[in-house]
Amino acid sequence: MKLARGTGGWRSGATLAIAGLCLVIAVALAVPPLWPHSAIATDFTATMQPPSLAHPMGTDGVGRDMLARFAAGARISLLIGLVAVVAGALAGAVIGVVAGLSRGLIDNILMRAMDALMAFPALMLAMAVTIGFGRGLQSATVGVTLGVVPWVARMARGETLRIVALPMIEAARALGLRRLQLVRRHVVPHMISLLMIQATSAYGAVILAVAALGFLGLGAQVPTPEWGAIITEGLEPALTGAWWVALFPGLGMLLVVTCTNVLSDRLRDVLDPRGSFATVRSR
Amino acid sequence: MGRFLLVRVFSGLLTVIGASIVAFFFMRMLPGDPARLIAGEYASEAAIEIQRAQLGLDDPFWQQYLTYIGDFVRGDWGFSHSRGQPVLDQFVAALPATLEIAFFAVALAFTAAVIGAAVTGWSRGGVLDGAVRASSYIGLGTAPFWLGLLVLIVFFERLQVLPGPEGRLSPGTAPPPRVTGFYLLDSLVAGQWSTWWDSLQHLILPGCTLALVIYAWLVRMMRSGVLEFVREPFALVARSKGRGRWGVVVRDVMPNALLPAVTAGGLITAELLTSTVLVETVFNWPGIGRLVTDAILQQDFAVVQAFIMVSACITVTVTVLTDLLYGVIDPRIRVRAT
Amino acid sequence: MTADRLPDAAPDVVAPLLDVRGLTKVFEARRARRAEPVVAVDQVSFQVERGETFGLIGESGSGKTTAIRCLLRLVEPTSGAVTFGGDDVLALSGPELRTLRARMQVLFQDPYSSLDSRMSVRDIVAEPLTAHRRMSRQQRRHAAEEMLRLVGIDPVFGGRRAHTFSGGQRQRIALARALILNPELVVLDEPVSALDVSVQAQIINMLREMQARLSLTYVVVLHDLAVARYFCDRVAVMRRGRVVETGPAIEVIDNPQHPYTQELLAAVPGRHGGEEETVHAPG
Amino acid sequence: GSNTEVEPAGESTAAEANGGRDGTLVVNILGAPTTIDPAAACGVNDMHLADNLYARLVDYGVEPGPAPGTTVFDPTTYEPSLAESWEISEDGLVYTFLLPDDVTLPSGDPIDASVVKYSLDRAMEMGLCGNSYLNDQFVDPPLIENTEAVDATTLRITLRQPNLNFLQALAQPAAAIVDPGLIEANGGVEPGTANEYFANNSAGATGPFLLDDYEPGKSAVLVANPDYHGEPPASERIHVNFITDTSTMLLQARNGTAHVSVGISKAAARSLEDDPCCTVMPFSSALALDIALNWDFEPFADVRVREALTHAFPYEDMLASVGHGYGEVFYGPLAPDLPGFSAELSQQREYDPERARELLAESGVELPLEFELSIPAGQEELAEFATAVQSVLADIDVAVTVREIAPSERAEILNSGAYDAIVIAGGPAMVDPGYFLAYDMSCASPSNITGICVPEADENWEIARQTHDEAQRQAYWDRVTEEWTAVSPKLKFWSIPAMVVMDESVTSLHHAIHPNFHSWQ
């Protein structure tokens, strides 16, 4: 019944979200090959230009075109988000399922380790990693991935325990299914949707974390047009009137993160198995 | 209850220890020689050697770790070479600033979130609910540092109604005599109205920036709680007793929806710590966040390491506390546990 | 199987299909909470003959479900003996246990949660085959459709997901799954209590038809005395983990000996019960 | 303020303008000291307070500055400070200082020769940066053979070898005179170790100001020292804010909350040029912006490659945009504001990408030439500069990767030579070409930070350092310059002026290599 309410709004919300994401992806893909300016080429004759037709997002202090930088930044953010989320979700899922199925000592050790990782606010963990492994996008990616793992692992473990306790699994067990068959046929498929939901919502968080690292100078290095780093570059200009340097990357992030969050919520509404039981029951 | 408490505290402790190992591991991987950095670029080799020995950099990892933890527990959080001060002193000095903005932000965010969630429960999919949902999406999707910059551009650079990123008070304004360390309170205590007004003005932009992020998390959580509980039969029963829609939301649904929000304390704290670092940096707020970003710039890793450790401790502590608190305030657990 | 393990077995009668002796299950109290251990099943003994329908009745929490979960080895009983067709069920492990499970199937109470809502009903029904039989996909599919037809589901709907079916239909699907391995014994845990009365009758009819057709033995958990009387050959009345009365269904229900059974019976409202219960005249 | 009454009537506007100042001069300085112990201070940030808190034996001479009311230091002349006079022996090895007998510490103890000896010995014993400065980088063996308090008012310092810079060394913060009683009461002197207490506490009240309040990393409040041996400072009270954030610097300069801003960013300075709020003062300094090319990195071993790169940059354009027009382009070992500089010999290379390409082709280096350019982390201006370099070099098929490095790493890679090219924006602590080239060019010097040396010029450098006669010395420096430019050891861009912004209430300002607020008002 939950679905019934305001479905139209939700559906159009999801459509809008997908449209928003597609827009950013399109910019990320299309601008670098098509746009005449490059993200790192400087132009000493056109520094700090406000947005104009020639430079729709203006230029920065060394005359780089901000649209080109925005697009390149979008590539970086979207890609890192994808890498971190996929890697983190995979690792987390494996850890969680193993912990959930093994119980006992292995479970304890794995989950303690996850707790230890989770004790840090995600950004702090990423900070430690980038400081340890050296600044840069690679270690930033590792850092944020590490932040995703424990959450997914905990979810996956909880889900594993929940699914294993479901009457459905008891039924399958009573039928004589093997453990591995159980995992493959029932546990994993039932977890996939939640995994997807969590991955989608982690995507936004990851993008923000990478940007925050860039902002702190621990992420992308000069002159990589990472969004967070661009915002840092735009800080001082913004206070002397050059608002355009920092504005667009932030807007881009807002768009991407909000869209993925909306999408993840919508996914949750559609995919959450508990939801689907509920609909049938009250029919 | 006693046993439950013990178990929870013990597991929290275990987590902190694990976290400290993780933090220590990464912070010890860093390139460059901390001894040289501390001794200075032109220091003699001998001086550097002495530094190394003092820092225990030649000891095996475990010993270094144990030494560090031992010192940490005893309140020796290392020496910040960038400011020539023990790290702990710096934290203590910066703490009131951070606490002030954090309290301000959390109070604001919590109030707004409760109102937002109640409105949601009342409007349920209506325009107002949509607005609440949108606001939470915006809060979740904005990078705090960018938002901070944005409000600075609007309210300081363009409209010039609020002060710029200059910390807690206008430069040249003397801080009020220290009682709590919170300027907003101290200036009241001292009756310094202009200082109070000044500190409030300075608090507004960073405070609201920080609050939006916290608000977004809180309202999201409470909202889903409210939407879940308004569908519960007891809400229907309350209505059948003759209570109005709004009354049901406020009296019957909200108490239920607020409870789970308590358990999010750990999450909120983590978010708060993270955002504080970013927001303080943008606004030059002289708190712990600013301290840390400065330290990052200066490669003063004693400070960063201490901060990472402390934030893990705080998060875990808050998580444990909220768990316990949940046990105290949720009758279902409270009664079972005692 | 040796006779000395079953000292009570009368040597002159054919050994029953299922022989449960002194079955006991104690749930240990959870550590963190101060709770007493729960004796869910307490020294339960009964025998089920081949081809009969044996009912376990009693109020909620009396240990019916736990008893059958024990004899299916879905939980490990604390003590007692279970013999099924001459095999000591509690001594089996691994592959032997799985083979045993093929002969001893189960149908759970809740048709909504005992089927994996993500799978097509054909896959659900064929699932036991993947665990126990070496068959090609085609063969499995064929067998599943055959079985679906048998329980009254049109095989053309085989591709649909379980959650698109009504409760009664789902219970049929679950039964098809339980029957596909040609089990000797089917354990039914409240097979109809989640269903509407009209559907309930359909399912009961079908269960009886299947029993006749496939010469099945049923152990069925019920709480509705009228249904028990109608459906079972013999019943055992359980209360707080113990069996308080056993005997042919008609005798036990029409002429209860134990006060608890009488109490149960008194609680049944009825249009056929004594007229003295009619309360008052309309105002 | 105590001086408002003696202010001439004509300056009443200024007095009105600083009416809100209530006597306190607010100074914003870029960067926070990591220590205020003069014996441990290394970087420029550590020296923000030293000259104000501690007396030294001698000080730099003073010249009128570029704007009315301003003065600048003269690195070539020295004036007595605490010492009333001094004598240098014929062989240049023995320095004898005559001290006043009426100067005391707040405790009442006189600041006599033993105090000075204690202070100098302390810096040397501790073996940190102060030791290096004091010995003009000759640390092994140390330049100073011994110090001796002959009597209460006579101090004798004996050197191992003659050194033209020694007076300048004594004008450095490293030669600050501290309070032995205070030191001994707080941990004394431990060889090889910095004293944690003095990292943020005054080590003695000997300078023009006392440290009234110090918040590490944030601010310091200085008040006039009543016991100061010289003229009392012009301002009774100075509030120094250490600013790490360039935008704060700009905002506070603009809205007048800081009367003087030292080290403001060039972009900010440019934006303030037309602002009536304040005056932008680019004081010339010995600092320069350059890129050190590591000769151990295969391609840079070839002089043609190095020369090619020098022709690749549109220096003027870059200075105008990236450098915001502050500074002066040049090519040579010495920055325009260092003694020994020759404008004629230090013409910047011509922007000629064609020639650059030809040279690269000639050298046979594999194209695209790839190298990593290290820059200090977190410095926006240098990041922009590196970006510009990267973009410009791309035109001649040279691919640059920029890497931001932390200070600790920087010291390490410089030490080990594990870098391709590194941006260096800086200058010598002692304004002397000999000192500067010791760490920037000389093969013989152990303190050569980049390890890039021009052996051809080494000999003349050595001679120049010993030459008393000014004209002769200049000739040697010119030769060094010629020999240096001939091999194009580095890329040189432009000199970096010290950017100071003051608001109209400031009437007197002195620019020295380290801030000296004595005459600021």
Added chain:
Amino acid sequence: MTGPATGVPATDHPPARIAPVLSVRGLNTEFATERGRVHAVRGVGFTLQRGERLGVVGESGSGKSALALSILGLIEPPGNVVDGHVWLNGRDLRTLTERQLNRVRGQEISVVFQDPLTALNPVRRIGPQIAEVITMHSDVTRADARRRAIDLLTDVDLPRPEQAYRAYPHQLSGGMRQRVMIAVALANSPDVLIADEPTTALDVTTQGQIMRLIDRVVAERHTAVILITHNVDLVADFCDTIQVMYAGQVVERGRCADVLNAPAHPYTAALLASVPSLEADRAAPLPTLDGLPPDLSIEAAGCALAPRCPLSAGRSECHTVSPPVVEVSGDRTWISRCHFASEQHSISRNQHAEVSG
């Protein structure tokens, strides 16, 4: 609503005869869902006299709960009462404002729901949850309300009511919780009590106790009751009148004795037959209605039961004409919505004679 739907001419006034306490006319309720508009209650009408007990039976999804909520005006979006009147004590609840309705609910009409655990607010103590119904509707002091709440708890046979007053819902067993819910519902001695499956979630033995309790307390207060249940036997035991619902419509209503003896609607007949009784013949298969209940989002012509009805075979009007409401054997109080009500009636009579004979 049109006349045939309710069997009485449409008027906008309550029927004037002996004023019933509750009178429902032509009630229609719809839910907007993804699958379309689900017409859950279709022209339901009935009257209830003071102290009368009406049993509503029907299979899952036949609109019983929707009917109850529609009467109370508690249908929430996406649901909507599209049409109809609900006269309670002479006032049409459908014309009242929300504020006025709030005064009626809990005072003149109240409800007991199926699941006693979720029906009580889990984080509040039992006592205040009862006392607030009293304070909400009358000016009493807190102490008075408390006293009355404890009296009520005593009334519903809760052991140690003082203690129970301070308890949280989870500390009570299911049966006790349901007693509390009854106390809540009866706190202000309403004129009408709607009990929506009040015992389904309870144990067999507890069920009996609860029904006896309801029986006693409503008799004391002379409260009219609408008992919604799946269990025909329960209705037989407890109610005066039975109303059978199918697909959102009332298909048969009459005195229990009459209807249960010889139902005049095929659906009622099937419903009664499919429940095995304690005297059932074990050998015979249970009579069933094949097929599924109709999709309420489709407005089909003809009788809703037609596809499953044994009487409809070969009769076209079943599939094309919506059956009218007819009086059975000339009895005004016994109605059936079937083209062949009398035929069914006689079949049933014969069967009953056979069984008892």
